[in-house]
Amino acid sequence: MIQSGETFSGTFPFAPHFTEARGFRMHYVDEGPRDGEVVLCLHGEPTWGYLFRHLITSLSATHRVVVPDHMGFGKSETPADRSYWLQDHIDNIEAFVLALDLTGITLVMHDFGGPTGMGLAARHPDRIRRIISVNGPTSFGQADAVDRLVANASVSPWFQWILKAEGEGILESVLGQLGYNILSTLKLNGFENNEIITDSFIHAYAAPFARPADCLAAIGWAKGFATQAHRFETPNAVAVSTIRGKPAMALWGDADRTLHAEHFLPLFSELFPAAPIHLLPGAGHYSFEDSPEAINRLISQFLRET
Known part of the structure; x- marks a missing residue:
């Protein structure tokens, strides 16, 4: 776990909560006016709130930007006696949102x-105001979500490695040294802008x-995919109807080698058929690192227009 006050040479200057x-x-980071609209940013594997540092700076003058680190990531604790499946992370985020009583959430x-x-x-569909997917699957009860995940895995180097490593019994030992092989892991997943690689990064x-x-x-997270331990939340009819009516937008780095647009954007379009989709040219899976200016601009515009 990172020390709470660590700023990484000033690149993450936000007060810890x-x-x-x-x-x-x-x-979690909690920046911006307390009465501002809430923007809740949720990271994935193997990142943390640092991924959103440019967006926090861009939006916090006008919005309350809340960025939690999932259990076991970033500055959050990694308890030894817990499981780390998708359903655990959903439970954690639900408790987090209720504890802070966040509403009107983008x-x-x-x-x-x-x-x-x-x-x-x-x-909690009534707590959601908008949906913005940035290289993130919007699984919401679609019948073919698992099929799309399997099809994507057949062309994704990261998921292919997970299955191979689990089969050979080396997944835990390799990812257990993630602090030493983080750059190769990030590159396998895919970011394209090598100029951002510094000691602080x-x-x-x-x-x-x-x-x-x-x-x-x-x-x-990796083992849960390999062993099929993750469970998507199944929304009821009221939740589906409510969320379908929310403003939504998808941004997708078109060079993503981990989550291919052809497999996952149809999930988004099925749920939000009229919602805009913006492909980010040359951006990889970590599009917040490859195209921060474009993402900041598109999200700011979307917030203004909706």
Whole structure:
């Protein structure tokens, strides 16, 4: 776990906040006016709130930007006696939102932040104001969601590696050293802008995984896919009807090698047939790193227009 006051050479200058709503110390950023519209940013594997640092700066003058680190990621605690499946992360985010009593939420979701955020939306649709998917699957009861995940895995180097490593019994040992191989893991998943690689950048993403005991969440997310332990939240008819009526937008790095647009954008379009989709040219899976200016502009415009 990273020290609470660590700023990584000033690149993450936001005050740390913590809650123990789910029985572990969960870190979050809470920037902007208290009475501003809430923008809740949910990260995925193996990142943390650092991924949203440019968006926080861009929006916090006018919006309340809340960015939690999932259990076992970033500055949050990694308890040894917990499981790290998708349903656990949904439970944690639900407790977090209720503890802070967040309403009128604009969800900004990346990677497994997508199914986590959609799980929250299934349980509390009336707390959601807008949906923004950025290279994050919007699984929401679609019958073919699992089929699309399987089809994507056949062409994704990251998911192919997970299945191979699990089959060979080395998944835990390799990801247990994530602090040392973080750059190769990020590159396998895919970002394209190598100019952003600095000592501070590498330290920020490696620091949460200093020891094998710190890597349980990263291992859990990968192992949950390999063993089919993750469970998508199933919305009821009221939740589906409510969420379908919300303003929504998808942004997708078109060079994403981990979550291919052809497999996952149809999930979004099925749920939000009239919603805009913006492909980000040359941006990889970590599109917040590759195209921060374009993402900031598109999200700011979307917030103004809706």
